[in-house]
Amino acid sequence: MPHPRRLTTVRSSRWPVELAEDFWDGPPHGSVLLRPVRPRDEREWRRVRNANFAWLGPWEASSPVIPGEDQARLTFRQYVRSLDRAALNGESLPWVIEYEGRISGQLSVMNITLGSLRGASIGYWVSQEVAGRGIAPLAVAMAVDYCLFERHLHRIEINVRPENHASLRVVEKLGFRDEGIRERYLHINGRWADHRTFALTREDIPLGLLHQLRTRATPL
Numbered sequence: 001m002p003h004p005r006r007l008t009t010v011r012s013s014r015w016p017v018e019l020a021e022d023f024w025d026g027p028p029h030g031s032v033l034l035r036p037v038r039p040r041d042e043r044e045w046r047r048v049r050n051a052n053f054a055w056l057g058p059w060e061a062s063s064p065v066i067p068g069e070d071q072a073r074l075t076f077r078q079y080v081r082s083l084d085r086a087a088l089n090g091e092s093l094p095w096v097i098e099y100e101g102r103i104s105g106q107l108s109v110m111n112i113t114l115g116s117l118r119g120a121s122i123g124y125w126v127s128q129e130v131a132g133r134g135i136a137p138l139a140v141a142m143a144v145d146y147c148l149f150e151r152h153l154h155r156i157e158i159n160v161r162p163e164n165h166a167s168l169r170v171v172e173k174l175g176f177r178d179e180g181i182r183e184r185y186l187h188i189n190g191r192w193a194d195h196r197t198f199a200l201t202r203e204d205i206p207l208g209l210l211h212q213l214r215t216r217a218t219p220l
Contacts, residue, residue, distance in 0.1 A: 119155035
Protein backbone atom coordinates (compact mmCIF):
# COMPACT_ATOMS: atom_id res chain seq x y z
CA MET A 1 0.00 0.00 0.00
CA PRO A 2 1.40 3.46 -0.86
CA HIS A 3 2.49 5.54 2.11
CA PRO A 4 0.43 8.64 2.91
CA ARG A 5 2.01 12.05 3.18
CA ARG A 6 2.99 12.47 6.83
CA LEU A 7 2.02 15.42 8.97
CA THR A 8 4.52 17.24 11.11
CA THR A 9 4.01 15.80 14.57
CA VAL A 10 5.42 18.50 16.80
CA ARG A 11 5.24 16.40 19.94
CA SER A 12 5.35 12.65 20.52
CA SER A 13 2.63 10.17 19.55
CA ARG A 14 1.51 10.15 23.19
CA TRP A 15 -0.60 12.96 24.55
CA PRO A 16 -0.04 15.90 24.34
CA VAL A 17 0.08 15.70 20.53
CA GLU A 18 0.35 18.68 18.18
CA LEU A 19 -0.11 18.55 14.40
CA ALA A 20 1.00 21.33 12.07
CA GLU A 21 0.42 21.87 8.37
CA ASP A 22 0.97 24.75 5.95
CA PHE A 23 -1.50 25.75 3.27
CA TRP A 24 -0.35 24.92 -0.24
CA ASP A 25 -0.25 27.40 -3.12
CA GLY A 26 -3.29 29.63 -3.29
CA PRO A 27 -5.28 31.56 -0.66
CA PRO A 28 -5.23 31.58 2.24
CA HIS A 29 -1.53 31.50 3.01
CA GLY A 30 -0.38 30.52 6.47
CA SER A 31 -0.35 27.55 8.78
CA VAL A 32 -2.84 25.54 10.81
CA LEU A 33 -1.94 23.97 14.14
CA LEU A 34 -3.94 21.41 16.10
CA ARG A 35 -2.86 21.48 19.74
CA PRO A 36 -4.26 20.70 23.19
CA VAL A 37 -6.32 23.27 25.06
CA ARG A 38 -4.25 24.94 27.80
CA PRO A 39 -5.41 26.67 31.00
CA ARG A 40 -3.83 29.91 29.80
CA ASP A 41 -6.10 29.85 26.73
CA GLU A 42 -9.11 30.83 28.82
CA ARG A 43 -9.28 34.53 27.92
CA GLU A 44 -8.77 34.01 24.17
CA TRP A 45 -11.00 30.91 24.08
CA ARG A 46 -13.85 32.76 25.79
CA ARG A 47 -13.39 35.76 23.50
CA VAL A 48 -13.74 33.57 20.40
CA ARG A 49 -16.68 31.64 21.82
CA ASN A 50 -18.52 34.80 22.88
CA ALA A 51 -17.92 36.45 19.50
CA ASN A 52 -19.41 33.39 17.77
CA PHE A 53 -22.34 32.73 20.10
CA ALA A 54 -25.01 33.28 17.44
CA TRP A 55 -22.93 31.53 14.74
CA LEU A 56 -22.41 28.35 16.77
CA GLY A 57 -25.52 28.27 18.97
CA PRO A 58 -27.86 26.31 16.65
CA TRP A 59 -25.32 23.45 16.38
CA GLU A 60 -24.12 23.24 19.99
CA ALA A 61 -24.33 19.91 21.82
CA SER A 62 -26.45 20.07 24.97
CA SER A 63 -27.58 17.69 27.71
CA PRO A 64 -31.19 16.58 28.19
CA VAL A 65 -32.62 17.72 31.50
CA ILE A 66 -32.95 14.72 33.79
CA PRO A 67 -34.54 15.19 37.24
CA GLY A 68 -31.92 14.92 39.95
CA GLU A 69 -28.97 15.10 37.55
CA ASP A 70 -26.14 17.41 38.60
CA GLN A 71 -25.96 20.28 36.11
CA ALA A 72 -22.98 22.02 37.74
CA ARG A 73 -20.73 23.86 35.29
CA LEU A 74 -16.99 23.22 35.16
CA THR A 75 -14.46 25.96 35.55
CA PHE A 76 -12.19 26.39 32.51
CA ARG A 77 -9.32 24.75 34.38
CA GLN A 78 -11.55 21.77 35.25
CA TYR A 79 -12.67 21.63 31.62
CA VAL A 80 -9.08 21.46 30.39
CA ARG A 81 -8.24 18.82 33.00
CA SER A 82 -11.19 16.67 31.88
CA LEU A 83 -10.07 16.93 28.24
CA ASP A 84 -6.52 15.90 29.12
CA ARG A 85 -7.75 13.00 31.24
CA ALA A 86 -9.87 11.63 28.39
CA ALA A 87 -6.94 12.00 25.98
CA LEU A 88 -4.51 10.25 28.31
CA ASN A 89 -7.04 7.42 28.69
CA GLY A 90 -7.12 7.01 24.90
CA GLU A 91 -10.78 8.06 24.64
CA SER A 92 -10.40 11.24 22.62
CA LEU A 93 -8.05 13.76 20.99
CA PRO A 94 -9.29 17.26 21.94
CA TRP A 95 -7.54 20.06 20.03
CA VAL A 96 -7.94 23.77 19.46
CA ILE A 97 -7.46 24.91 15.87
CA GLU A 98 -4.91 27.69 15.54
CA TYR A 99 -4.62 29.68 12.33
CA GLU A 100 -1.64 32.00 12.11
CA GLY A 101 -1.09 31.74 15.86
CA ARG A 102 -4.66 32.57 16.94
CA ILE A 103 -7.38 30.26 18.25
CA SER A 104 -9.87 29.91 15.40
CA GLY A 105 -11.88 26.86 16.43
CA GLN A 106 -11.79 23.41 17.98
CA LEU A 107 -11.65 19.85 16.68
CA SER A 108 -12.16 16.73 18.77
CA VAL A 109 -11.69 13.09 17.85
CA MET A 110 -14.20 11.37 20.13
CA ASN A 111 -15.46 7.92 21.06
CA ILE A 112 -12.19 6.23 20.09
CA THR A 113 -12.86 2.49 20.01
CA LEU A 114 -10.28 -0.21 19.41
CA GLY A 115 -10.83 -3.95 19.03
CA SER A 116 -12.71 -5.11 15.96
CA LEU A 117 -14.06 -1.62 15.19
CA ARG A 118 -11.00 0.64 15.50
CA GLY A 119 -13.06 3.73 14.83
CA ALA A 120 -13.82 7.23 16.09
CA SER A 121 -15.95 10.27 15.32
CA ILE A 122 -14.88 13.86 14.70
CA GLY A 123 -16.61 17.06 15.75
CA TYR A 124 -15.38 20.55 14.92
CA TRP A 125 -16.20 24.23 14.75
CA VAL A 126 -14.43 27.29 13.36
CA SER A 127 -15.11 30.96 14.03
CA GLN A 128 -17.25 32.85 11.54
CA GLU A 129 -14.30 35.16 10.90
CA VAL A 130 -12.35 32.38 9.15
CA ALA A 131 -15.24 30.27 7.82
CA GLY A 132 -15.03 29.46 4.12
CA ARG A 133 -11.24 29.78 3.90
CA GLY A 134 -10.50 26.06 3.84
CA ILE A 135 -9.31 25.90 7.45
CA ALA A 136 -11.95 23.41 8.61
CA PRO A 137 -11.34 20.93 5.73
CA LEU A 138 -7.59 21.14 6.28
CA ALA A 139 -7.92 20.59 10.05
CA VAL A 140 -10.23 17.59 9.53
CA ALA A 141 -7.84 16.10 6.95
CA MET A 142 -4.93 16.50 9.37
CA ALA A 143 -6.84 14.74 12.14
CA VAL A 144 -8.09 11.93 9.88
CA ASP A 145 -4.60 11.16 8.54
CA TYR A 146 -3.16 11.14 12.05
CA CYS A 147 -5.89 8.79 13.32
CA LEU A 148 -5.74 6.36 10.39
CA PHE A 149 -2.00 6.26 9.73
CA GLU A 150 -0.42 7.07 13.11
CA ARG A 151 -3.02 5.69 15.55
CA HIS A 152 -3.98 2.90 13.11
CA LEU A 153 -7.72 3.38 13.34
CA HIS A 154 -9.82 2.05 10.47
CA ARG A 155 -12.96 4.21 10.29
CA ILE A 156 -13.72 7.87 10.98
CA GLU A 157 -17.23 9.28 10.95
CA ILE A 158 -18.67 12.79 11.15
CA ASN A 159 -22.29 13.45 12.09
CA VAL A 160 -23.84 16.64 10.74
CA ARG A 161 -27.22 18.28 11.19
CA PRO A 162 -29.00 18.28 7.78
CA GLU A 163 -29.53 22.05 8.16
CA ASN A 164 -25.86 22.80 8.84
CA HIS A 165 -24.83 23.71 5.29
CA ALA A 166 -21.35 24.94 6.26
CA SER A 167 -20.42 21.59 7.81
CA LEU A 168 -22.02 19.69 4.94
CA ARG A 169 -19.72 21.53 2.55
CA VAL A 170 -16.70 20.40 4.58
CA VAL A 171 -17.50 16.68 4.40
CA GLU A 172 -18.49 16.94 0.74
CA LYS A 173 -15.19 18.66 -0.16
CA LEU A 174 -13.30 15.94 1.68
CA GLY A 175 -15.14 13.12 -0.08
CA PHE A 176 -16.75 11.53 2.98
CA ARG A 177 -19.34 8.87 2.12
CA ASP A 178 -22.93 9.78 3.02
CA GLU A 179 -24.37 6.91 5.08
CA GLY A 180 -27.81 8.38 5.66
CA ILE A 181 -29.90 9.86 8.45
CA ARG A 182 -29.78 8.93 12.12
CA GLU A 183 -33.05 10.09 13.64
CA ARG A 184 -32.91 12.01 16.94
CA TYR A 185 -29.26 11.04 17.22
CA LEU A 186 -27.78 13.79 19.44
CA HIS A 187 -29.13 16.38 21.86
CA ILE A 188 -28.39 19.70 20.14
CA ASN A 189 -29.35 23.19 21.27
CA GLY A 190 -31.96 21.84 23.68
CA ARG A 191 -33.60 19.06 21.67
CA TRP A 192 -32.97 15.66 20.12
CA ALA A 193 -31.92 16.28 16.53
CA ASP A 194 -31.52 14.19 13.38
CA HIS A 195 -28.03 13.91 11.88
CA ARG A 196 -26.55 12.71 8.60
CA THR A 197 -23.64 10.33 9.07
CA PHE A 198 -20.58 10.59 6.84
CA ALA A 199 -17.63 8.18 7.01
CA LEU A 200 -14.26 7.21 5.58
CA THR A 201 -12.20 4.08 6.06
CA ARG A 202 -8.50 3.65 5.46
CA GLU A 203 -9.19 1.79 2.20
CA ASP A 204 -10.98 4.90 0.87
CA ILE A 205 -7.85 7.07 1.12
CA PRO A 206 -4.72 4.90 0.71
CA LEU A 207 -2.56 8.02 0.15
CA GLY A 208 -4.18 9.96 2.96
CA LEU A 209 -6.88 12.62 3.09
CA LEU A 210 -4.40 15.50 2.82
CA HIS A 211 -3.16 14.08 -0.47
CA GLN A 212 -6.72 13.70 -1.72
CA LEU A 213 -7.59 17.24 -0.61
CA ARG A 214 -4.65 18.65 -2.54
CA THR A 215 -5.46 16.75 -5.72
CA ARG A 216 -9.22 17.31 -5.84
CA ALA A 217 -10.36 19.60 -8.65
CA THR A 218 -12.90 21.46 -6.47
CA PRO A 219 -11.26 24.50 -4.85
CA LEU A 220 -11.62 25.10 -1.12
